[in-house]
Amino acid sequence: MKPEELARLATRALLYEVSVNPKPGLVDPVTSGPHPDMSVFTFIDSSLSLQPYLTICAQAGDGWVGTLPELFASLRRAGITAEREMFAATNGVNTHKGAVFSLGILAAAVAFAEKHADVSVQGVVQGMLAGLCEHDFAGVKDLPKSELTAGETLYVEHGLTGVRGEAESGYSSVFDVGLPAFKASSGTLNERLLDTLMAIVTKFTDTNLIHRAGTLAILPKAQAQAQAVLDAGGAQSEAGRVLLDQMNDDFSAQNLSLGGSADMLILTIFMALVEGDL
Numbered sequence: 001m002k003p004e005e006l007a008r009l010a011t012r013a014l015l016y017e018v019s020v021n022p023k024p025g026l027v028d029p030v031t032s033g034p035h036p037d038m039s040v041f042t043f044i045d046s047s048l049s050l051q052p053y054l055t056i057c058a059q060a061g062d063g064w065v066g067t068l069p070e071l072f073a074s075l076r077r078a079g080i081t082a083e084r085e086m087f088a089a090t091n092g093v094n095t096h097k098g099a100v101f102s103l104g105i106l107a108a109a110v111a112f113a114e115k116h117a118d119v120s121v122q123g124v125v126q127g128m129l130a131g132l133c134e135h136d137f138a139g140v141k142d143l144p145k146s147e148l149t150a151g152e153t154l155y156v157e158h159g160l161t162g163v164r165g166e167a168e169s170g171y172s173s174v175f176d177v178g179l180p181a182f183k184a185s186s187g188t189l190n191e192r193l194l195d196t197l198m199a200i201v202t203k204f205t206d207t208n209l210i211h212r213a214g215t216l217a218i219l220p221k222a223q224a225q226a227q228a229v230l231d232a233g234g235a236q237s238e239a240g241r242v243l244l245d246q247m248n249d250d251f252s253a254q255n256l257s258l259g260g261s262a263d264m265l266i267l268t269i270f271m272a273l274v275e276g277d278l
Contacts, residue, residue: 003058003111006274010054010107013270014047014099017262020193022244024225025209025251025258033248034212034255037093046096049089050103053082057104061111061124068127071112075104098163098208098263105129105167106267110274121271122170129168133161150211158216162207163260171267173204178268183277187236193265194235194244200264201226208259218256225250 018040021028029040056078064071082100087093109124119127140152154160166173181199185192202223210216225247232239251258272278 001111001114001274003062004055006058006107006111007051007055009273010058010103010270011047011051012273013103013266014050014096015044016193016269017266018043018047020190020197020265022248023194023197023258023262024244024247025212025256026262031248031252033252034257038090038095042090042093043095045089046086046093049085050082050096050100053078053085053100053104054107057107058111061108061113062115064108064112068112068124069130071108072105072128072132075108079104098259099266102163102167102171102263102267103270106171106270110271122175125167126170129164129170132168133164136164137161151207154207154210160205160207160210162205163263166204166260166264171264173200173264174267174271177203178264179271179275179277182268182272185234187234189278191235193269195230196268197258197261197265198226198229198234198244200268201258201261202230204261204264206258206260208257209261212256213254222256222258 018027019029021030025033027033027035027038027040027043032038057075060071060074079100082104083097086096086100105125105128106121109121109128113119113121113124137152137155140148141156145153148156151162154162161168178196178200182192182196185195205219206222209218209222225243229235229240229243229247232243234240235244269278
């Protein structure tokens with residue numbers, strides 16, 4: 001697959017994700033949820049602004065001849081420019097910062113794997129990001145709390161590695177949870193993607209959610225709510241939809257966001273498109 005086509009699929013994944021509704025604690029075409037500074041149109045503008053960057057990432061993976069960690073280093077440099085383009089498109093609103101990091105990695109990994117039959121996409125990601133957490137968190141425990149990012153604070157206080165740990169694992173939440181859930185789902189595409197999101201939420205340590213809530217206790221509660229939706233029959237069933245609407249109301253009332261889980265859904269959609277399952 002040509003890099004330009006991979007970038008188009010990645011952009012489609014961004015647009016598909018924001019179109020799914022109702023998504024608890026997330027922006028969709030019906031509501032902005034706990035994100036009053038965003039709308040579905042903000043996400044459309046952001047998604048389109050990232051397509052040139054995603055093309056660069058896919059081109060890098062397609063023609064790479066160095067080591068995999070060096071490939072990742074080149075993507076990080078491109079990602080800095082992509083973030084500026086995103087903020088310019090959204091008037092300073094952070095819509096897709098997590099996706100810039102993760103979707104760029106995956107686009108490059110898919111392109112690289114397509115040229116090297118002896119490796120899997122997940123294996124390429126793991127090779128690119130080996131030692132990432134050790135590198136990025138080195139010395140953060142010695143910094144004043146006022147200088148720490150939200151992710152660094154959760155690492156120092158609770159040992160949570162967030163998106164870095166997820167990435168270093170080869171995005172296990174995508175390959176071991178999201179994709180199998182999507183392939184096993186049924187119903188309309190919107191219902192299938194809602195159920196896939198709920199499946200991701202049941203297993204994923206969403207540090208965005210924890211940061212918003214200010215407590216680790218929110219994680220098992222959210223996971224239990226998502227599992228209850230699935231146990232009731234998912235988004236296809238009347239009972240599942242009632243629970244999903246209640247979860248949506250709860251998250252909006254408590255100003256909670258599932259931003260990390262949404263990023264995993266984007267990656268899942270991208271891989272489903274790449275593999276021809278969507």
